[in-house]
Amino acid sequence: MVNPYIPYPVRIDEIKTETEDKSLKTFKFVFLNPEDEEKFAYRAGQFAELSIPGLGEIPIGIASSPVEKGFVKFTIFKTGKVTSYLHSMKEGDIMGIRGPLGNWYPWDLLEGKNVVIIGGGFAFTTLRSSIIYMLDPENRKKFKDIHVIYGARSPGMLLYKEELEQWAARDDLNMHITVDGTDDPEWKHHTGFVPTITEQEAPAGTEDTYAIVCGPPVMIKFTQPVLDKLGYTDDRIIMSLENRMKCGIGMCGRCNIGKEFVCKDGPVFTLRQLNQTPKEY
Amino acid sequence: MKVIKIDKNEWASGLEKLRSAYELIGPVKEKFYHAFQSLESGQQPDMDYINTRVSPKYVIYPQSELILECSLNENDEDYKIYKEPEKEYTPKAILGIRPCDADSFSLVRRNFDTEEYKDPYWLRAYASTTFVGLACDQPCPTCFCSSAGSGPYSDNNLDILLADNGDHYLARVLTEKGKKLASAAGWSQEAGDEADQQIEQKKQEAESAIQSSVKTDKLASQSLLDLYDATNAIWEKEAFSCINCGTCTFVCPTCWCFDVQDEVAGKKGYRIRNWDSCMYPLFTMHASGHNPRGTKVDRLRQRFMHKLKYYVDKYENGIQCTGCGRCVQLCPVNIDIRRICNMLNSYDPESCTCEVTAS
Amino acid sequence: MKSYTDKIKEIAKRLLKEDKVDMVIGYRKGTVPLMHQPFFATSEGEVDSFVWDSNCGLNLANYITDRKERIGIVATGCNSRNIAVHVVEGKIQRDQLYIIGVPCQGMVDRHKLAAMAEGNIASVEEDEDKGTITISGQGFSKSVDKAEVLQENCSICVHRNPVLYDELVADEVTEQTREQADPYARVREIEAMSPDDKWAYFDDLLSDCIRCYACRNACPLCYCPQCFVDESNPQWVGKSVDPTDIRTFHLLRAYHCAGRCTDCGACVRSCPVGINVRDFTKKLEKDCLELYGWEAGLNTEQRPPLDTYKPEDPEDFIK
Numbered sequence: 027m028v029n030p031y032i033p034y035p036v037r038i039d040e041i042k043t044e045t046e047d048k049s050l051k052t053f054k055f056v057f058l059n060p061e062d063e064e065k066f067a068y069r070a071g072q073f074a075e076l077s078i079p080g081l082g083e084i085p086i087g088i089a090s091s092p093v094e095k096g097f098v099k100f101t102i103f104k105t106g107k108v109t110s111y112l113h114s115m116k117e118g119d120i121m122g123i124r125g126p127l128g129n130w131y132p133w134d135l136l137e138g139k140n141v142v143i144i145g146g147g148f149a150f151t152t153l154r155s156s157i158i159y160m161l162d163p164e165n166r167k168k169f170k171d172i173h174v175i176y177g178a179r180s181p182g183m184l185l186y187k188e189e190l191e192q193w194a195a196r197d198d199l200n201m202h203i204t205v206d207g208t209d210d211p212e213w214k215h216h217t218g219f220v221p222t223i224t225e226q227e228a229p230a231g232t233e234d235t236y237a238i239v240c241g242p243p244v245m246i247k248f249t250q251p252v253l254d255k256l257g258y259t260d261d262r263i264i265m266s267l268e269n270r271m272k273c274g275i276g277m278c279g280r281c282n283i284g285k286e287f288v289c290k291d292g293p294v295f296t297l298r299q300l301n302q303t304p305k306e307y
Numbered sequence: 308m309k310v311i312k313i314d315k316n317e318w319a320s321g322l323e324k325l326r327s328a329y330e331l332i333g334p335v336k337e338k339f340y341h342a343f344q345s346l347e348s349g350q351q352p353d354m355d356y357i358n359t360r361v362s363p364k365y366v367i368y369p370q371s372e373l374i375l376e377c378s379l380n381e382n383d384e385d386y387k388i389y390k391e392p393e394k395e396y397t398p399k400a401i402l403g404i405r406p407c408d409a410d411s412f413s414l415v416r417r418n419f420d421t422e423e424y425k426d427p428y429w430l431r432a433y434a435s436t437t438f439v440g441l442a443c444d445q446p447c448p449t450c451f452c453s454s455a456g457s458g459p460y461s462d463n464n465l466d467i468l469l470a471d472n473g474d475h476y477l478a479r480v481l482t483e484k485g486k487k488l489a490s491a492a493g494w495s496q497e498a499g500d501e502a503d504q505q506i507e508q509k510k511q512e513a514e515s516a517i518q519s520s521v522k523t524d525k526l527a528s529q530s531l532l533d534l535y536d537a538t539n540a541i542w543e544k545e546a547f548s549c550i551n552c553g554t555c556t557f558v559c560p561t562c563w564c565f566d567v568q569d570e571v572a573g574k575k576g577y578r579i580r581n582w583d584s585c586m587y588p589l590f591t592m593h594a595s596g597h598n599p600r601g602t603k604v605d606r607l608r609q610r611f612m613h614k615l616k617y618y619v620d621k622y623e624n625g626i627q628c629t630g631c632g633r634c635v636q637l638c639p640v641n642i643d644i645r646r647i648c649n650m651l652n653s654y655d656p657e658s659c660t661c662e663v664t665a666s
Numbered sequence: 667m668k669s670y671t672d673k674i675k676e677i678a679k680r681l682l683k684e685d686k687v688d689m690v691i692g693y694r695k696g697t698v699p700l701m702h703q704p705f706f707a708t709s710e711g712e713v714d715s716f717v718w719d720s721n722c723g724l725n726l727a728n729y730i731t732d733r734k735e736r737i738g739i740v741a742t743g744c745n746s747r748n749i750a751v752h753v754v755e756g757k758i759q760r761d762q763l764y765i766i767g768v769p770c771q772g773m774v775d776r777h778k779l780a781a782m783a784e785g786n787i788a789s790v791e792e793d794e795d796k797g798t799i800t801i802s803g804q805g806f807s808k809s810v811d812k813a814e815v816l817q818e819n820c821s822i823c824v825h826r827n828p829v830l831y832d833e834l835v836a837d838e839v840t841e842q843t844r845e846q847a848d849p850y851a852r853v854r855e856i857e858a859m860s861p862d863d864k865w866a867y868f869d870d871l872l873s874d875c876i877r878c879y880a881c882r883n884a885c886p887l888c889y890c891p892q893c894f895v896d897e898s899n900p901q902w903v904g905k906s907v908d909p910t911d912i913r914t915f916h917l918l919r920a921y922h923c924a925g926r927c928t929d930c931g932a933c934v935r936s937c938p939v940g941i942n943v944r945d946f947t948k949k950l951e952k953d954c955l956e957l958y959g960w961e962a963g964l965n966t967e968q969r970p971p972l973d974t975y976k977p978e979d980p981e982d983f984i985k
Contacts (some may be wrong), residue, residue, distance in 0.1 A: 027431075030424045031374050031578070035388045050419075058388075079377045079387045080576030082569045106594030107899040118386040269599060270591050272567045275424040277562030278583070280590050282609075283599075284531055285617035290423070303536045306591075306599040306609075337874070339781050341941050357786065360938055361876060370876065371906035445804070447786045451697060516804075518788075548704040550728060552880035554938045568905045579906050582716070589896050639884055639936030640724055641696040641703035 033122025046182030074125030747963025766832025
């Protein structure tokens with residue numbers, strides 16, 4: 027019997043501070059046993075439990091992409107007991123990863139379609155995973171137009187800044203970066219909230235177009251009516267939820283919305299599915 | 308199906324024979340109430356008990372259970388690498404378990420034994436346990452097992468069902484595990500031809516002594532969101548008295564929710580799972596402070612919707628309750644699942660009303 | 667207790683009709699014997715569900731914490747004292763409340779009655795004139811003096827009449843004197859034990875605890891937004907059923923109630939495994955009386971003694 031509670035041991039290979047306020051760091055992990063990397067085969071949109079022995083576990087979306095080999099990456103916001111401790115850890119430290127867990131963005135369904143990715147704040151992690159996956163030479167031809175709308179409070183709060191600039195320079199991706207506000211005269215991207223930029227830049231919601239939305243509740247609240255206006259039906263709006271989790275495998279009972287477990291039946295749901303569940307997220 | 312006769316003298320001597328192969332667990336009177344306990348040598352289970360306050364779910368699913376351990380000594384090769392602790396799953400026999408409690412394990416199994424994931428701790432403990440049930444001849448006024456998919460003589464999830472017949476038990480041996488235990492105890496006297504009929508008669512008497520029931524026929528066809536949104540008609544009033552203690556969830560044989568906690572002792576790290584309760588605000592509180600079930604109305608609704616609607620819809624196998632009545636007896640503020648079940652079953656979303664009956 | 671019930675209904679109807687309050691909190695008949703349910707009425711029709719007898723065990727002060735409405739509330743001696751503690755601690759405003767005072771004759775102990783019954787109790791009758799309680803079930807019926815089956819906190823109570831009320835439902839009842847009630851007899855017994863015996867006694871007392879926190883949640887004093895046992899950063903107490911963690915919870919909770927506990931008994935009544943948690947709180951109540959001449963909740967002005975500090979306090983550890 028496979029024990030689903032045992033984490034794979036990993037070593038912290040690299041730690042990068044992402045934002046000017048130092049609240050977000052990206053951790054690159056390498057599996058201690060190479061065969062575990064194969065067992066940890068994941069798809070963009072999934073999450074894992076990061077395990078610190080003697081302290082606890084936390085569920086975090088996987089920021090690396092299945093097409094990136096030899097490591098896995100997670101970007102972690104310092105907020106509770108475990109994430110605060112994680113922020114104090116050093117390269118070379120040993121910890122654990124359990125997963126991959128949950129479902130993923132519906133890649134089979136998205137093939138041959140236009141995809142609009144809309145993200146805000148530090149929820150951009152699994153969206154990074156998705157973008158890298160779609161831009162992979164093997165995969166890019168599977169999708170039609172790709173738009174990415176990504177916003178943060180200020181330029182210094184954007185994640186993955188180097189990659190964002192690389193993506194913005196590409197011609198096979200429509201990149202729309204925005205910040206709530208900035209006094210940087212050199213700023214060459216948008217200024218304004220994500221819903222506003224979505225209204226200006228997102229393509230119309232045809233039958234061939236799907237939106238993946240991931241961000242703070244307030245962003246989601248105001249983006250939804252915009253997508254509605256652009257003609258996106260609620261089965262073409264795909265969202266990823268976060269609820270408090272412990273086991274990550276649908277057993278411990280806390281992350282449910284109605285009869286669905288966010289950890290196992292989600293975290294990815296269409297808006298149509300969410301409209302049929304209690305709003306307990 | 309074979310029925311054997313066990314004289315009550317042979318019962319006691321048979322149990323002594325079982326001790327070499329099984330850990331015996333049975334009802335024992337403590338202070339005021341009965342509890343399931345490991346029986347020491349020579350100690351007999353008290354088979355005249357009514358029912359225990361805390362259910363025997365802990366035998367398979369302990370309230371606190373070590374699931375992983377690791378070294379926190381930097382010099383060790385496996386420093387900070389969590390491993391499964393070595394545990395022995397020696398055969399156990401739960402003696403005198405009531406049919407409602409035994410049945411609860413088949414409900415809980417749907418949570419711990421899924422297509423994608425298996426909980427090894429629950430499944431191993433379950434596999435190593437033999438369930439020797441005692442049919443219930445004196446149901447409590449709060450028992451509603453017959454309408455909750457179980458019954459005083461139900462043999463769901465039992466290996467042996469005992470019916471008390473005065474100076475002896477009539478025992479239906481239901482599974483291979485049951486056969487093995489009966490043979491190890493030396494209980495082999497075949498009961499006469501009339502045994503089946505005797506059990507049937509006792510069963511009918513017991514069933515007619517059940518005074519309370521729930522109606523569940525319409526639960527599956529009710530709209531989940533209609534029931535969820537019946538705040539004024541059901542949830543607010545029913546939740547008022549709730550003090551959000553975890554009593555109902557802790558005494559319930561079918562509540563399975565748990566928390567995972569890490570502890571450190573000396574140079575070792577331990578990952579432990581503890582029973583948790585949907586009644587507690589902390590159960591769903593995010594690290595940010597946001598709480599999707601932030602009020603006691605939300606939490607009470609979660610408990611009853613889980614048992615009476617989400618479970619019904621998810622598994623299409625009845626309600627997540629066997630009618631043992633513990634939560635009805637022990638809720639300090641008299642929140643009664645029978646009343647709420649009947650409200651949900653009879654709720655009319657058009658008029659936002661339900662028939663209110665206690666049982 | 668029909669006369670009490672009728673009077674409660676009459677007052678509640680009047681308060682709602684005259685729009686003096688938004689809701690009235692009382693008890694409705696339970697679905698099982700010995701268990702009436704805290705219940706609120708917002709309409710005259712709902713008022714008819716109210717009931718009063720010896721099964722109104724839980725402390726209604728638990729239901730007014732931080733509420734914003736104007737509330738009519740049924741209150742016995744101990745409940746009214748907890749309302750006073752709430753007022754002192756700023757958990758409710760006195761002028762939000764219309765207190766329907768109930769001179770109390772004590773609540774029956776459902777654990778004791780269950781132990782006496784020869785089977786399951788199906789019904790309970792109370793004869794006010796004779797002062798008896800009759801329990802019956804399949805094949806048995808038994809009458810006992812109510813005095814014999816009172817909850818222990820009720821049998822030693824010296825504040826049966828509400829200390830704070832706007833209207834009484836009946837004439838005041840005669841109070842027991844402290845000499846008659848001897849409320850600290852049990853505490854003295856425990857105090858007299860050797861340290862080893864005390865350890866063994868408390869060890870045994872808590873051996874069945876399942877950490878459901880019913881005692882804490884039934885207590886009107888335990889209104890902290892986050893209890894110390896629930897804090898994770900720092901985590902003061904482990905969450906498993908480790909005996910040290912269980913003792914820590916009970917001892918610290920008792921200390922948090924020192925000088926505030928009115929011995930209402932809600933903790934014991936709500937414990938699913940029958941632990942007499944009052945063994946802790948009663949000792950602290952006795953100390954507060956002996957050291958500070960203090961009894962909790964007798965007025966709405968004074969803060970409890972462990973909550974205040976004066977330069978002339980005799981202890982010098984803090985100076």
